[in-house]
Amino acid sequence: MTDLGCTIAGVESINPFWLASAPPTDKKYNVERAFKAGWGGAVWKTLGEDPPVVNVTSRYGVHRSFDRSIIGINNIELISDRPLDVNLREIEEMRREWPDRVIIGSIMAPLDEDAWKSLAIRVANAGVQGIELNLGCPHGMCERGMGSAVGQVPEFVEKTTRWVREAVNLPVFTKLTPNVTDIMIPAGAAKSGGAHAVSLINTVNSVIGVDLDNMVPTPTVDGRGTHGGYCGEAVKPIALHMTAEIARHAETQGLEISAIGGITTWRDAAEFIALGAGAVQVCTAAMLFGFRIVEDMNDGLSAFMAEKGYKSIEDFKGAATTRTVDWNALNMNHDLKARIDDDACIECGRCFIACEDTSHQAIRIDAKDDGGRKFTVIDDECVGCNLCMHVCPVKDCITMEPVDTDRPYVTWPEDPRNPLREAAE
Amino acid sequence: MRHFKVNSDGSGLAASDVAENFSDLHPPLSPAQAAVEAARCLYCYDAPCINACPTSIDIPKFIHQIRSDNLDGSAKTILSANIMGGTCARACPTEVLCEEACVVNHTEGAPVKIGELQRRAVDHLLAKKGPHPFARAPETGKRIAVVGAGPAGLSFAHRAAMLGHDVVVYDAKEKAGGLNEYGLAAYKMADDFAQAEVEFLLGVGGIEINHGQTLGKNLLLDALRKEYDAVFIGAGLTTTRQLSAPGEALDGVRDALDFIEDVRCASDKSKLKIDDNVVVIGGGNTAIDAAVQAKCLGARNVTLVYRRGPEAMSATGWEQDLAASNGVVMKFWASPKSFSGSGKVETAAFSEMREQGGKLAETGRNFDIPAGLVLKAIGQTLNEKALDGLKIERGKIRVDENYRTSVEGVYAGGDCIAAGEDLTVQAVEDGKRAAHSVDAALRLPKSGDLR
Incomplete structure (x- = not known):
């Protein structure tokens, strides 16, 4: 009998499939539907200080293959645009109503110790099982000195991680941006700051396409476009590589990995776990197909494990890590x-x-x-x-x-x- | 498979049923359907489908251009190889040509719908009514006569005009298009497509068409030879074969092609009267077109009689299925013996046939079928009388590999030559290649010319 239950950074989950911090986890209504569908957990859409941000209209662009299926999405949406109180109340309710599911609070603040600490404490008090630091958003928030503007400076990664560690007695997940030349540097910084785990990858900076009739990048906001965060199947190879690097190198040993990046099927998840991830987070697949996509993720992963004789996630976690080597080997x-x-x-x-x-x-x-x-x-x-x-x-x-x-x-x-x-x- | 409204209980068809029956046999692919279908193409290298197409259209390229949203380019790819790509997309037996060769048959059990994709691209370009996509080479001052405005003649005319020659086409009928206009089932060429295509094709310039000109009557080959630098004959086969059966002259015993022409020319098909009992004799696509259209008009009993078995029919399996699934009764191994009736045909008598030592023989058993209309679809033959001086071989004009007849300066192609396969697409290819052959000959320095 296979068991999909897993523990990552001390957080127990009924299965390794969590929804990533993103539009699908913006409010109770969605997260409740997700839990009903079978998701093991959700990282709530990133919370910031009040007043909440204001989003623009027209937010997503897509990259299609010849058969018109979507292989990638890019978005220019910011963090939660709802008041912090409302979010925290809904998190409390969800924690009460769904005690066997995981809710992680994702937070983002300006580079200020008090701001990070007070936000972390307020979110922790809502009953989340862990805090995730959003250091990756590559659009909009970075122009305000947050998101990837923090994640791209190793010193800031370490500092913000440490602040949150000091403020709350909860597992801390530092979410990394892939928009760096070497993922080992921010990963090492997160470890130095005391992170229990890293979540990666956040979205890849991108321009998804150009409207050739109007000569403007898409998605278009009143005749202008901007770069956004790219996600979905197309980014999976980038995420697999970064997962493997962190899992196999001595300097990041002990850092747990919550893998994110284009996970669409159980097989994708199994590949991340084989390279060292303890659990995975999904967003694009749910946005494209709805929450029921998790049904086959659970079912397919169980069947795979049964066929291979793995009784638990732990049995094959990192099984491909030692065979991932430098070219020179x-x-x-x-x-x-x-x-x-x-x-x-x-x-x-x-x-x-x-x-x-x-x-x-x-x-x-x-x-x-x-x-x-x-x-x-x-x-x-x-x-x-x-x-x-x-x-x-x-x-x-x-x-x-x-x-x-x-x-x-x-x-x-x-x-x-x-x-x-x-x-x- | 299309299912027409048929008169199964004898109460007849409403005018709206008939109108619906004569709408497009295959509705055009929607943009979304075309995108899905185009994505199925594997973009083969030196693709088998290209080799299976008599006009060698670069099919993987035009399908790729559909998926890259370059529909104009796609149409141009098709039309540069086959200027009647629109008709061929509708009338080609693709199931025995490109689609039979499609390798996706092996991976998915069904080919890419090449014909329907081709139609999508060509219809798009024709509907735009923009400038003609092909330019003419500098004028050569040479004048070429073309006999017959069917697929071979028009294909020749278009290519010859592109190559810089002036072309004058002579045709017996009121409208250009030949069998595209007069000889195909109306639901295959809905919305007057044949005329739209002729209009498009003439857009290249340099082509004049004279109607009401019949070779051997008011048009003489000798006169054309004298007046023009070259002559191309794409006159098709215009003499109907006879059964030589008693009663064949009775009213109601007709040539199937005449029937098809009547249906094509009728602006309101519900006004056409059709007998309750129709018998079609023959085994080709013309027999199927006649039989199915008789059903579409409301004939109650339509029997298609063929002297051999289904595998020997030249109509494709798909065409046979179309007839059978619309209530046409297929009667194999029977040959017409006589027709009888008072004043007009009422009964068709057949003998049962069998194969004996590779030859057809009567079994001695006979049967009658009630028939108010008998349609003969047993093929056409060359009107040899009009072609005085040309060598004829096994009933067709003899040509060499350059489409040259036995008379200097006279070329021929399409159904009237030996290689003719009774296919529009082959006629188009003949016309195209013959035009290049004529062009090469006209550009040669004449013997005696000073270099």
């Missing part, structure tokens, strides 16, 4: 060749043209007796890059076959071809 002697299954091939030619135009000219076309085309890999030219396998529209038609080179595991620093090779002793 890869085996230079590993060799793969593409193999095309003739029976499965539909003769679309995509593998050929991808290899011919943009890779290594390693696929040959021969005429078949039936008038069709036979595609064959030229082993001498194939570098095992995987491109043909990825562009092939037929699952498992092209596979990558390891070549038995009979050669040892040799990394680049050890490789004789490396002109700067370290003396191997």
Whole structure:
């Protein structure tokens, strides 16, 4: 029997799926619907000092793939635009009515110790199980010296984290912005400040598109546009990388990870957990499909765990972390060749043209007796890059076959071809 | 599969039912449907669909242009290979051409709807009524005559005009378009599409059409040869084959193409009278078009009789299904023996057939079908009398690989040549390629010219 229950930064949750601090967690009505649908927790939409912010009209833009499905959203919405009192009262009610669910209070304040501390205390008193510091919002709030303007300065990350640690006796999640060159620096700062966990990633700074009729970026507010925060499936790889870096490096050991970034299915969640996340947060998938999307997240993750024999999240948390290494630790002697299954091939030619135009000219076309085309890999030219396998529209038609080179595991620093090779002793 | 309103209980069809029956066979794809359909295309390299298209339209490219929201470019991609891409999108048996070759058949069990996507792009461009998308090359001063304003003749005329020549088209009928205008089921060419397409095509300039000109009657090949630098014959097959069965001359025994033409030309189809009992003889798409349209007009019993089995019919499986699912009774392995009736046809008599040593033979069993209207769709033949001097081979004009007939300066294409496949799209390709052939010949220095 699999158990989806998990504990992150000391906070117990019935499952690893929380709603991230964002429009879906703006008020009790939404969060109640989310809990009914099966979400384990919610990070309330970021609370700031009164008076509340004022939002503009037209807030979201989307990035579509050819089949018109949305692969990313960008938003220019600010933090909660409702009075703090109203939010805190609703949080209290929700905590009372849903004792088995998690509510984390997300907060944001100007770079001032009293402001952070008093806000943290007020939110803690509403009964939240943890405090999350929003240091990531890359639009609007940063122009007021908050959000990513704080998150991009390691010293500020450490300071604000410490202030909140000092003010409340609750687990502290420092939410990081991906809009930095090296995530390890703010993550390390959060750790130094005493964070129990980091939440990442916040949205990626972006312009989602341009209205070519009116020559203005979208989303458009009365003829003008601004950069916003990008989220959804498209940012998942960025978030996976940052999760892995924090999980695998010694300097951030002990820092728990609440992973965020394009999680749409149970599989996405499992990948983040495998790279070291203790739980995940979701926003875009819920915004696109509604809260019921969590049903299959729970169901699919359970089924995956049962199939693999994992009894709890803990059983596979970080299971891929040690296999995530620097490029310099890869085996230079590993060799793969593409193999095309003739029976499965539909003769679309995509593998050929991808290899011919943009890779290594390693696929040959021969005429078949039936008038069709036979595609064959030229082993001498194939570098095992995987491109043909990825562009092939037929699952498992092209596979990558390891070549038995009979050669040892040799990394680049050890490789004789490396002109700067370290003396191997 | 479209289901028409049919007169199954004998109470007839209301005028509105008939009008609805003759609306578009396939309603055009909505922009949303087109986007979904276009996304299914795999953008194959050297795609099998291109090779399956007689005009070699770059199908992956035009579909990609639909999904990149470049509809004008998409239409231009289609029309540069096939100026009648609009008719072909409606009338091509795509299920045995591009869509049969589509590799998505193997992954999803059904092809990309190439024909419907093609229609979306071409209809978009034609509806804009903007400037013609193709420019003419500098005028050559050469004049070319074209006999027949059907798909072959008009395709030739358009390409020849693009190449800089002046073209004069002669046609026997009142309207241009040939079988596009007169020979296809009305629901395949709704909203007078054939004329819209002709108007678009003439937009290139340099083409004049003279109507009421019939080769061998008031139009003579010799005279055209003298007057013009070259002549292209795209006259089609205009002589109806005869069954040579007793009673064939009876009133009510007609050529199916004449019937189809009457239906096409009727502005109010509910005013057309149709007999309760219709018998169609033949196995091609013309037989299906006649039979289904008889049903659409309200005929109660429509029987399509073919002398062999369904697999031998030249009508595609899809066309056969359209007929069968709209109540046309398909009677196979039967050949017409005679027609009888007092004053007009009342009964059609058939003999049952079978195959014996690869040949058709009567079984000796016969049957009658009540028939107030008999439509013969057994094919057309070349009107050889009008083509004095041209070599004819197995009933078609003989041409070489450059569409040259046996007479110098005279070219031919479409259904009237041996390679003709009875397909609009093949006729368009013939016209296009013949135009390039004529162009190359006209640009050669004449023997004796000083270099």
